[in-house]
Amino acid sequence: MQINLLGPFVAHEQQTSILPTAAKPRQILALLALQANQMVTVPTLMEEIWGEEPPRTATTTLQTYILQLRRRLATAFGTDQRSAAKGILVTRHGGYLLDVQPGEVDSSEFERILGLGQAALTAGDDATASLLLGQALKLWRGPALVDVQVGRVLEIEVLRLEEARLGALEGRVAADLRLGRHANLLSELTVLSARHPMHEGLHAQFMLAQYRSGRSWQALETYQRLRSTLIAELGIEPSARLQRLHIALLGADPRLDLVDDEPMLELHRVVG
Known part of the structure; x- marks a missing residue:
């Protein structure tokens, strides 16, 4: 699977797009991907897609959206592995979890490389810091989730990512200045x-x-x-x-x- 959030939203499984066209399922998938391998609670998902006033049918509707996402995953896997969809979009007590492998979500990869780059910068290894922070910044293809309708939860996540991007820029420039560039x-x-x-x-x-x-x-x-x-x-x-x-x-x-x-x-x- 490959999910790209740092720019236009892209999600593929075995070269088949699993990205929903409807706004709310896209929001759900984006939030699950941003919190990859961590459970996102049902109340958090509801807050993201409906705010403070969810409809009376919110629980059922959310389950329907999850089912739609699993169907897209199942289609990508093909007839032989359709049951694998439940192993990726996992139901937990009180919420849902997107189970992904390292490197499959660009925002997670950005934060991983960013951490390594900042550690190198702190240690005074400016050449390594410049290289790593530059690699992290190259993962960005535009503003985060630029084509996703965002609610209150995703809005905070986008702000956090943009601030991290700015921090990476400052750190890389600091390293380059110390290298005489x-x-x-x-x-x-x-x-x-x-x-x-x-x-x-x-x-x-x-x-x-x-x-x-x-x-x-x-x-x-x-x-x-x-x-x-x-x-x-x-x-x-x-x-x-x-x-x-x-x-x-x-x-x-x-x-x-x-x-x-x-x-x-x-x-x-x-x-x-």
Whole structure:
């Protein structure tokens, strides 16, 4: 089986699509896949597809949706293994579980590789961290569940995944900065800072990459653009760490030329 959630929803078993066309069964399959190998309770499934006001027939209707999903699985398996569908979409006391193998759900694989990459980053193995975090990010083909109608439960899951994706990006950029790849990061960080106009971490990395690439004036412009946005949108100044970086840039602090420190750690050392 292969289920892809990090972009358009794709689900195949033995090269046959098991993806429902109806909105609510798609939601159920997406939620079960996101919680693969863990039981999702009936109340959670009901909250996802009906919110706070499930119909009186909710239990029966949910069972019907599960049956429809099993039929799609059975069709994919063929006549010889139709009973296997119940072994994949498993009924548990109080809920349901999607039994999958490692690597079959892209969101789970993303989180696994992300964990390895973050561990390498913490250990100071920047080359490995950059490689692993880059591999994790390549699993994304667009916004998570971009073509799925999401309820309250899936909405939280999508936000969690998008935040994890942003964390992976920051981590990979931090590793690349420490590896001296600042010039190669400029175009990517130009796009990222435009997409996230109030994200201080990405702007700090962009400023550092610009400074190390001999573009100190652009780094100062990036700071002023971020500051103007924060004041206009939120009525706040940049954080103390960003202000320290700004001061360091103005003074051409030689510690900013180091390539073996993570940007946010440097901000503390600048005034240490």
